[in-house]
Amino acid sequence: MTEKRVALIAERNKDLELLAEEAQLLERFTVPYDLQRISAHLAPERMHAYALGAQAEGIEVIIAAAQGAAHLAGAIASLTTLPVIGVPLESSLSGLDSLFSTVQMPAGIPVATMAIGRTGVRNACLFAVQILALHDCRLHEKIVRYRRKIEEEVIKKGEELRKRDYTV
16 A cells, blocks of 8 residues: 555535645655545544544644634644644635634634635645655655746746737
């Protein structure tokens, strides 16, 4: 069995689908992951057991995405010393309620918080890779190449727009 390094956790099926789509980025970096549906409110014992056992299962970083009250990331962070990345998801208040719930953790229980929605999930995956790359030269080189490619794409697009007389 391949050891998982990153856990991607969501409370709802729809949100789990979003995590699965964005997990392709982890696959691009060949980072094995575990995708789970866990609820801090509807299945707290399962969340508790998962958070306490994650490190023993090889998990090094946890990404938790939730909407509304969004206590998933904070609840998990309170049970483990692993880095937890919270991703607030859109809800009835455009995700602001999720953002506030995720970002306002008490001193002593940190949760790295990303942007609301898909961009936040993507950045959470990249941030997880960067954390892992601190002690993995192979991943470090891949993230450097990825960043160079992004830069090259931006420069190329700017040049294309200048050729069309667009202001960049």
